[in-house]
Amino acid sequence: MNEQLDILAFGAHADDVEIGMGGTIAKYTSCGKKVGICDLTRAELSSNGTVEGRLAEAKRAAERLGVKVRENLNLSDRGLFLSEQSIQEVVALIRKYRPKLVCTPYHLDRHPDHGNCTKIVEEAFFSAGIRKLKTAHQYAPYRPNKLIYYMINGFHKPDFVIDISDFMELKLASLTAYESQFQRGPETVETPLVNDYLESVEARERLFGKEVGVKYAEGFITKTPILLNRDLLGEHE
Template identity: 65%
Template sequence: MKSARILAIGAHADDVEIGMGGSISKWTDEGATVIICDLTEAELSSNGTVQQRKKEAKKAAAILGVKERISLSIPDRGLYLQESFIKEVTAVIRTYQPQIVFAPYHLDRHPDHGNCSRLVEEAFFNAGIRHYQTEGALDAFKPERLFYYMINGFHQPDFVIDITAYMEKKIAGLHAYESQFTIGEHGVTTPLTDGYIEAVSARERLFGKEVGVRYAEGFKTKKPLLLRNLIGEST
C-alpha cells in the first residue's frame, strides 16, 4: 500500500472511522496518502453542533494519520442523485486522483449512507468521461477500484483487512467524536450512545475470527478481485 493514494468518502464525519478507521491507520502507517471527504456537515445530528463535529473530525483524522479532510457541505438528509452533487463529488475524485475510492455499502439503516454510496458510484464513473464537465475544467481521471465499507450493517464481506495492530487507533478515532458516542449535559439517547463502539468492536472481532486474526474490517466489491497467484495478494 506504500505510496498509494486513497479517497474515503462518507455522508457524515465519523462514517469513515466506523467502517474503516483501522484500515486507514494501517495504510497511513505504511506510507499511503489517505484523504477523507465528508459530503455533509451533519447539521441534523441529534447531538453536538456542526463546529463540535468539525473539531472532532479533525482530531479523529489526526489520530488515524490522515493529513487532509474536506467537507462538501451538501445538506444533511439531502443526499440525492442531483446533478450538482454528482459534479461536486466527481470534482473531488479528479482533484485528488486516488487509485482507490471507498464509499459506504448501500445496505444500511440510515438512508444517507445508501444515497452517499449511489452518489459516489455515479461520480466514480463520470470522473473518467473526458467530455463530462465539472467546475474548474478538471481533466478526466479514472480510479482503479471502488470498494465499499460497512457502517451500521453486518454483511458477508468480499474481503477483509487485518487491523489487529490498529484496533486501538480505530477506537481512539471513534472516541474523538465525544458529542456522538456519549450523552452530554444536553444530549439525548441515540443508537450511537447505546454501546455503539462496543458493537463495532464486536463486529470487527467476528470478521477477524473468520480469517484467523483478532480484528479485521470487512469490505464489499462489485467486481472480482484479481489474484496474481493462488497465495498472492489481491490487487
Template identity: 60%
Template sequence: METVKADILAFGAHADDIEIGMGGTAAKYAAAGKKVIFCDLTKAELSSNGTVASRLAEAKEAASLLGVYERVGLDLPDRGLFLTEEAIRAVAEMIRRYRPTVIFAPYEKDRHPDHGACSRIVQEAFFSAGIRKYQTPGHEGAHKASRLYFYMINGFHHPDFCIDISNFMDRKKQSLRAYESQFEIGAHSVATPLTNGYIEAVEARDRLMGKEVGRTFAEGFLTNVPLVLEQDLIGDLE
C-alpha cells in the same frame, strides 16, 4: 490548482462514517506511508447531538489520530443527499482533484438513508470522473480510479474481502472516542443509537470479522467486481 495524488480517497455522508467502517484500514495504510484523504459529503447539521462546529473539531482530531493526510468536506445537505447531478459533479470534482488509486464509499444497504445515498452518488461520480468530456467546476482532467470498494457502517454483511486491523484497532477506537458529542451522553445531549454501546458493537463486529479470517480484528469490504489476485494461491510467483 496543484494536483494532489492520493492513494486512498474515502467518502462518507457524515463525519464519523468512515471511522466506523474503515478507521483501522485507514490507519494501517497511513502508517505504511500511503496518502489517505477523507471527504465528508455533509456537515451533519441535523445531528441530534453536537453542533457543526463541534463535529468539525472532532472530525479533525479523529483524522489526525488515524494519520489521515487531509480531511475535506462538501456542503451537501444533511438528510438531503439524493442522486442529483449537483451531488455527482461535486464528488466527481473531488475524485479529479485528488486522483486516487482506490476509492471507498459506504455500502448501499444501511439503515440510514444518507449512507445509501452517499454510496449511489459515489458510484455515479466514480464513473463520470473518468469521462474526458464530463465537466466539473474545477475543470480538472478526467481521472479513473482503479477500484471502488464499500465499507459497512450500521449493517453486518458477508464481506467480499477483509483487511487485518489487529494492530490498529486501538487507534480506530481512539478516533471514534474523539466524537464525544456523538458517542457519549452529556449534559445537553439526548439518547441515540450511537450513545448506547455503539463503539463496543463496532469492536465486536470487527472481532467477528477477524475470527472469520483467522485474525484478531478485521474490517470487511464489498466490491461490485471480482478481485484479481496479484500472487499465486500458494505464495508469491518469483
C-alpha cells in the same frame, strides 16, 4: 497541482468512514500511503453536537489516523439525492486528488443518507473519467482503479477482509474523538450511538477477524473481482 492520494474514502457524515474502515486507513497510512476523507455533509441535523464541534472532532479523528486531507462538500444533511450538483462536486474531488482506490458505504444500512451517499459516489466514480464532462472545477478527467464498499451500521458477509489487529486501538481512538456522538452528557439525546455503539463495532471487527484467524478485521464488499498476486495459500503478508 494537488498531491495524488492512494485512497479517497467518502462518507455522508463525519465518523462514517472511521466506523467502517478506520483501522484500514491507519494501517495504510502507517506504511506511507496517502489517504483522504471526504464528508458530504456537515451533519447539521444530528441529534447531538453542533456543526462546529463535529468539524473539530473530524479534524482530530483524521489526525489520529494519519489522514493526509479531509474535505467537506457541505451538501445538505438528509438532502443527499442524485443531482447534477452533488455528482459534479464528487467528480471534481476525484479528479482533484486522483486516488487509486475509492471507498464508500455499503448501500444496505439503516440510515438512508449512507445509501444515498453511495449512489452519488458511484455515479461520480464513472463520470470522473468522461473527457467531455465538464465541472465548475476544471480538473482533468480521471477514473480510479477500483471502488469498494465499507460497512457502517450493517453486518453483512464481506467479499474480503483486512487484518487490523495492530490498528484496532487507533480505530477506536479516532471514534472517541467524536465525543458529541458516542459519549453521554447532561443534554445528550438518546440515539443508537450512545448505547454501546463502539462496543458493537469492536465486536463486529472481532467476529470478522475470527473468520480468518486474526484478532480484528474490517470487512469490505466489491462488485468486481479482487486480483491476488500473493496470499492464495492463506499465508499472511
